[in-house]
Amino acid sequence: MDITTKNTEDAPLPPPRPTVAEQKRNARGATRPGDRVFLGLSRGSGILLLVIMAAIAVFLAYRASLAISKDHGNFFTTFEWNTNLVPPVFGIAVLVYGTIVSSVIAMGLAVPVAVAIALFITHYAPRRLGGAISYVIDLLAAVPSIVYGLWGALILVPHMNGLFGWLNDYLGWTGLFSWDEGAPRSMLTVGILLAIMILPIITNVSREVFRQVPQMHEEAALALGATRWEVVRMAVLPFGRSGVISASMLGLGRALGETMAVATVLSPDFDIHLSLLNPGGGTFAQNIASKFGEATQDGRDALIASGLVLFVITLLVNGAARMIIARRKEYSGANA
């Protein structure tokens, strides 16, 4: 700011910078080839993206409509997926439930931990320790999902018995945590595995957001006598809130669409079980992965129809997240 004041005193005024509107006008009449090439490239990319999305949507909708018109059950309420019957019978109720429940469990477990890790790295940990933790978290993100699946099936599942027994003893009366001592390949295990898988992405984004907190906000809070926790609560968290929400939505997107890890760990069936500990249930992506290999033409169309529903759910979730972020922007301090 003080540079401009100096300019007014002892140097001749620079030519006025063109306003945004003027720049736009110039762009249209741009004569330099670089401008035109770049304009074409960026506009082309934008259009290409829209065309691809539209093509995917049309393809999904067309194949889905073929399948749904043949469906002998109710597409939304049938608790069965048998496309080998003539006529085929299938419904998505179980998949909707399973997908949402596993993702909600994953978010419930991962978001608090991820935010805590991000806060620890940025505001509490000594520099070296923080670096080491960031590094380990980055490593978690690099592990492919099938490896998480194998780890879940071979190591996590056999070690869940203790936790499940404990939950059953103390919380079994709620119904949500009753357990019939089957192998613990259930929605809760899947949720825990998904939580580990989405932890790095939420942590990384939150960490970057917390790093952006204006120093002045923190200093101001400290000057008012705030403790470290109060600084976090009053300056850091409100500033980072929209960032944390976007981070969570990125994680949720991964949890909703996770395929191989769920297919390896879960023991799927086509029923909605109140208990989160008993094996059963299923998710969209897992169902597509398990059924695709032996699917006939009808079966594939039915799976595509379920894919369309997942597409819509993801769209709704992202829309909701954007709305939340847009609403919070004014007082979050993100524009400070």
Place this chain on the structure above:
Amino acid sequence: MPTTYFARRRRWRLWKELPKVKLQRKNRLRALSLGAVAVSGALALTACGSDDTSSGSGGASASASSSSSIKCDGAKGQLLSDGSSAQKNAVDAWVKNFSQACGVQINYKAGGSGAGVTAFTQGQIPWAGSDSALKPEEVTASKKVCSGGQGIDLPMVGGPIAVGYNLSGVDNLVLNASTLAKIFNSKIAYWDDAAIKKLNPSAKLPHLKIQAFHRSDDSGTTDNLTKYLIAAAKSDWPYSGGKTWQAKGGQSAAQSSGVAQQVKQTNGSIGYFELSYVGDGVTPVSIDTGASAPVAPSTDSATKAIAAAKVVGTGSDLSLSLDYATKAEGAYPITLVTYEIVCDKGNKADTLPTVKAFLNYMASEDGQGMLADLKYAPMPDEIIAKVRTTINGLS
């Protein structure tokens, strides 16, 4: 809470360090490279894991030496095929020997029977593998591809489907169709159920919950098991059957390897899979078919069951109708037959010699003789003789 002097100093240090974000980039690069190491390690791991499923292929290399008697008969070029994964190990072993002897490149994708039949009826591949015979509408569809002819089924590979269990202290479990149906339909919940005790008077059965595992994906294995249950215990298995598991309750896992893995690591469990998955903590159930002694799954007992099958295909089609309720001595009733599907007439001229030569090798004594080592059941003599005649008549 008042802030201590040290806390304040540390905070000050933190702020001083805040703008130094540059260091971060270096860290990330290092994380990436280490991540790559982790990924490649993981890939190696998965590769080891999948070895399990083809445990029979060791036998393939052993029998490769005796492949001198293969007749190539003008086989040349490339051959693409797709279909049943149940016969994959057998076809892979055949392909290995045949391509060595004749210099032909054969690629069997094992993408599933459905995929194989679809590709065949669309004319993409000259030969497909399937674990069920062509349906009437598929035969109709094949007429477009086979000019003047139609698709036919040639039974080539048999496989006993073992019902395997893991129950410590019990070595030789005998079950019949009715108890099996009740176990898989959650009607029998404990190992010391009266029905199981009756079949196993000398076994010490614990009061332990039965954990029944089935396939979560659609499968010919499920299809054949449920066909057996329907044929031999209709009243206890109130479902229509098919490749999709229909019974309620129990647990599921993907692929035979997944089911076998679960049975292996869970005491008190039972599941079904190809014979090659038996062993290593998984014991096969002997089936009380009504014959004088219970029958254990083996390649021999499966071949005996296939011998009791009737050929129901018309013309040159050799599709079999297995007698799942067979009481023949030593015949294991839960058996799967995979077919090779080709055109009887109107095969494409450029692939016909290769397909014929390769099918001939499959059906030859050498080809069938390799099967037992791979834990598959060879076709009985009477049926394989018909198959050979049919192959020679392909045009």
